[in-house]
Amino acid sequence: MRFRAKIVDLACLNHFSRVINTISKLAKACTLRLTVCKLYFILSDKVANGGASMWCELCQANFFDEFQMEGVAADHNEIYLELVPENLSRALKTAQSAKAVKIKLTNKHCPCLRVAVELPSLSSSSRIVTHDIPVGVIPRRIWNDFREPSVPDFDVSIYLPVLKTMKSVVERMKNLSNFIVIEANLSGEMNLKIETDLVSVTTHFKDLRNPPWVSEDGCQSSAEGRHLESMAEACIDIKKLQQLLAGQQVNPTKALCNIVSKRIVHFILLHEDVSLQYFIPALA
Amino acid sequence: GVTKTHNLAFQECEELQAVFDTQHCSSRLCAPARVLAEAVVHFPLTLAEVTLGTGPGGKISLRNYVEDEAEPSKTMVTELCLAEDEFQSVAVSPGSHITFCLKEFRGLLTFAEASNLPLTIHFDEPGRPVIFTLDDTVLEVHLVLATLSDLESPSQAPLTNGVSHLPAPPDDFADDLESYMAALETSTCEEGPSSPTFPLRTPQPAQSHPEGEEEEDDDEEDEEGAVPGTPPHKKFRSLFFGLVSPLGGPGPAPTQEVLAEDSDGEC
Numbered sequence: 001m002r003f004r005a006k007i008v009d010l011a012c013l014n015h016f017s018r019v020i021n022t023i024s025k026l027a028k029a030c031t032l033r034l035t036v037c038k039l040y041f042i043l044s045d046k047v048a049n050g051g052a053s054m055w056c057e058l059c060q061a062n063f064f065d066e067f068q069m070e071g072v073a074a075d076h077n078e079i080y081l082e083l084v085p086e087n088l089s090r091a092l093k094t095a096q097s098a099k100a101v102k103i104k105l106t107n108k109h110c111p112c113l114r115v116a117v118e119l120p121s122l123s124s125s126s127r128i129v130t131h132d133i134p135v136g137v138i139p140r141r142i143w144n145d146f147r148e149p150s151v152p153d154f155d156v157s158i159y160l161p162v163l164k165t166m167k168s169v170v171e172r173m174k175n176l177s178n179f180i181v182i183e184a185n186l187s188g189e190m191n192l193k194i195e196t197d198l199v200s201v202t203t204h205f206k207d208l209r210n211p212p213w214v215s216e217d218g219c220q221s222s223a224e225g226r227h228l229e230s231m232a233e234a235c236i237d238i239k240k241l242q243q244l245l246a247g248q249q250v251n252p253t254k255a256l257c258n259i260v261s262k263r264i265v266h267f268i269l270l271h272e273d274v275s276l277q278y279f280i281p282a283l284a
Numbered sequence: 285g286v287t288k289t290h291n292l293a294f295q296e297c298e299e300l301q302a303v304f305d306t307q308h309c310s311s312r313l314c315a316p317a318r319v320l321a322e323a324v325v326h327f328p329l330t331l332a333e334v335t336l337g338t339g340p341g342g343k344i345s346l347r348n349y350v351e352d353e354a355e356p357s358k359t360m361v362t363e364l365c366l367a368e369d370e371f372q373s374v375a376v377s378p379g380s381h382i383t384f385c386l387k388e389f390r391g392l393l394t395f396a397e398a399s400n401l402p403l404t405i406h407f408d409e410p411g412r413p414v415i416f417t418l419d420d421t422v423l424e425v426h427l428v429l430a431t432l433s434d435l436e437s438p439s440q441a442p443l444t445n446g447v448s449h450l451p452a453p454p455d456d457f458a459d460d461l462e463s464y465m466a467a468l469e470t471s472t473c474e475e476g477p478s479s480p481t482f483p484l485r486t487p488q489p490a491q492s493h494p495e496g497e498e499e500e501d502d503d504e505e506d507e508e509g510a511v512p513g514t515p516p517h518k519k520f521r522s523l524f525f526g527l528v529s530p531l532g533g534p535g536p537a538p539t540q541e542v543l544a545e546d547s548d549g550e551c
Contacts, residue, residue: 121366
């Protein structure tokens with residue numbers, strides 16, 4: 001089982017750091033899955049996470065100049081590692097002017113991801129900073145716990161409003177309540193609502209569009225036949241929503257959410273080289 | 285016009301003179317403060333201690349110190365290597381290393397960078413103090429920090445005790461105390477160093493390990509209220525001296541070297 005990768009381009013490094021920063025805001029610990037073509041950051045929906053789960057996918061070729069991965073076995077050419085993304089984020093934080101960043105899976109005293117940052121210096125040789133980030137190797141028998149979650153059978157799918165606006169609304173609402181209701185309909189309308197003993201606040205967004213979904217067998221989604229004005233709603237933990245929005249450092253190309261009434265809200269944020277899905281379960 | 289008068293109150297305090305000798309340090313490094321400041325930026329701000337070491341090929345390394353209590357398989361280790369030619373002078377015994385408080389060091393670096401002076405680091409064996417010096421035509425700065433002693437080393441000479449009039453630790457560590465001080469002396473070249481005034485700090489009782497184990501150098505830690513996140517139980521102490529009244533603590537054992545003598549016998 002081997003893994004080595006190298007980033008030389010500063011723009012790629014910057015982009016990768018931003019992805020890691022976003023992930024570190026969503027999960028204290030998560031699973032990193034390495035395949036020949038892709039990296040995945042996975043958080044499965046355990047109770048400890050408040051039931052929230054995450055699936056983030058990156059194409060390694062868009063970030064790394066070199067990428068070599070040999071999985072646990074020839075027919076299972078993948079590596080699953082458990083790590084604390086905040087550590088990786090810290091290691092990359094001071095690497096922004098690096099000549100090169102190399103990441104390697106090592107096992108000196110315990111399995112680690114060794115991040116070696118080569119920095120420019122005035123002397124003849126570069127300065128090297130190495131960060132040994134402890135990781136846990138996840139055995140093959142529990143790889144099934146980390147499968148890609150399927151898109152739920154949603155009632156409404158809608159594009160999100162401008163994330164910056166949504167973020168500032170949610171942040172202010174967070175001061176008033178622990179829970180927020182997201183509701184949306186197929187007419188491009190979304191409301192964010194909080195309600196406490198003293199006050200209830202609703203923010204209305206209009207003219208958002210609804211993405212057309214085509215299910216696998218070619219039919220329109222099950223939202224077909226639904227009354228256009230009818231709202232699907234879910235009451236979720238406001239902190240989770242705020243973390244998701246706060247972690248977005250760059251505007252995604254596409255941002256949408258799928259609401260299963262009273263069950264779950266599925267957020268999809270797409271960038272050119274990264275896709276992030278985040279599931280927040282509805283509270284009873 | 286307007287006349288503004290500022291009355292700055294001061295307190296007379298005990299003069300304490302730290303006794304140290306940079307000539308007796310076996311290793312010395314000198315570098316522009318900027319190089320060292322750029323080096324420490326890779327460590328998190330909450331990190332308490334850092335280990336400076338000399339490695340093969342003349343490289344000087346800085347790495348975060350991981351405490352024994354922390355789980356090694358869960359702690360991230362960061363190490364930075366600087367080449368010899370980044371330093372203005374290097375005179376070190378190979379394979380030497382010392383561990384000291386990063387927070388104090390950062391403070392000194394900020395000062396040194398602002399005054400654009402090269403910083404010299406004098407150190408010896410683990411446990412002996414490390415002395416950081418800055419020199420200028422009008423300024424001479426010595427920052428003396430305690431270093432973590434090497435517990436594995438079998439022939440660990442008993443090190444300096446506390447200033448004798450500090451309150452004795454309640455759980456009876458007595459002679460196990462090593463005297464560790466952080467004293468910043470700023471003086472003009474002609475006069476001798478004058479005593480700094482520091483806020484009163486008293487060492488807190490050790491928060492754990494009441495049974496003194498074989499770690500002779502076990503120490504309670506001076507909790508710096510202004511510094512959050514400093515772990516409670518440490519093996520050395522960083523003290524600021526201030527106006528202290530004697531509580532009749534144990535006198536120094538005859539074999540122990542007192543690094544800071546009372547400059548005046550009464551209090």
